[in-house]
Amino acid sequence: MYAAGHAPVQNSTTRYRHHGRVETRRGSDRNTDPHTKLFTLLQMQPCVVLLLTLAILPSLVASTTSSLINTTCSKAPNVSYDHCVNVLSADPAGASATDKRRLLIAAAKQTVHSVTSTVHIMSDLIQELNTCIQYYQRMGEFTVGAIDDLRAGRDAGLIYPKLREASDEPLRCDTAFFHGVKKNLMEKENSENKNLAHLASSITFLLFNRRC
Numbered sequence: 258m259y260a261a262g263h264a265p266v267q268n269s270t271t272r273y274r275h276h277g278r279v280e281t282r283r284g285s286d287r288n289t290d291p292h293t294k295l296f297t298l299l300q301m302q303p304c305v306v307l308l309l310t311l312a313i314l315p316s317l318v319a320s321t322t323s324s325l326i327n328t329t330c331s332k333a334p335n336v337s338y339d340h341c342v343n344v345l346s347a348d349p350a351g352a353s354a355t356d357k358r359r360l361l362i363a364a365a366k367q368t369v370h371s372v373t374s375t376v377h378i379m380s381d382l383i384q385e386l387n388t389c390i391q392y393y394q395r396m397g398e399f400t401v402g403a404i405d406d407l408r409a410g411r412d413a414g415l416i417y418p419k420l421r422e423a424s425d426e427p428l429r430c431d432t433a434f435f436h437g438v439k440k441n442l443m444e445k446e447n448s449e450n451k452n453l454a455h456l457a458s459s460i461t462f463l464l465f466n467r468r469c
Contacts, residue, residue: 326351329360378440385437389430393450396426400454403461413465420461424454 323346330341344367345351351363403419427447434441441447 325354325356325360329357381437382440382442385433386442388433389443392426392429392433396423396450396454399423399426400457403457413461417458417461417465420454420458424451424458427451427454 326342326345330336330338330345333341345354345360345363348363348367350366351360354360354363399419400423403416403423406416406419427443427450430443431441431447434443
C-alpha cells in the first residue's frame, strides 16, 4: 500500500521512515522564516518590487529636495526663511527642484504669476473705482440739490428723497467692489459718507413729520 521504507507511522504528525531513520515534518514548519517568505513572495510577484520602489522613492526625493530648499533659504540674504521655505515647498516645480538654478526658475515663475494676478486686480479696481466715482458724483448732486431746496425754503417732503437717495450711493459702491475683485478699498469712506448722508436725511424726516 505504501512504498517500502516510506510508510507514514502516525497521523498527528507526518513521519517518514527513511533508511532506518524516522523523520517528522509538520505542515506549519514549512516556510516559517520571514525572510524566506518575503523572498518567495518577491519571486512570485515581480511587481511587488516595483511597488515598493515607487513607495520609497518619493520620500527619498522629498528628503533631498527639503534639504536643498532649507539650505538655500537659510543662506538667501534679506529673505524671511519661513517665507522662502513655504513658497518653494508649495510650488511643485520648487519642491521637485534638484539644484539652485531650478529653484531660481521656480521662484521667478511664482513672481511672474503674482505680478500678473496683481495687475489683473488693479485693472478691476480701476473699473470699480470709476463706477464708484459715478455713484459719488450722483451723491454730491443729490446733496447739493437738497441744500439748495433748504435755502429756498422748499418743503422737507421734497428734500428728504434726495438725501435718502444720497445715503444709498456709498452702499452701491460697496456692492460694486463686492461683485468685482472683492477687495474694497473704500470701505471706511463709504461707511462714513453713508452715515453722514443718513444723518442729514433723518433730520429731514423729522422736519417733514414735524417731530422736532
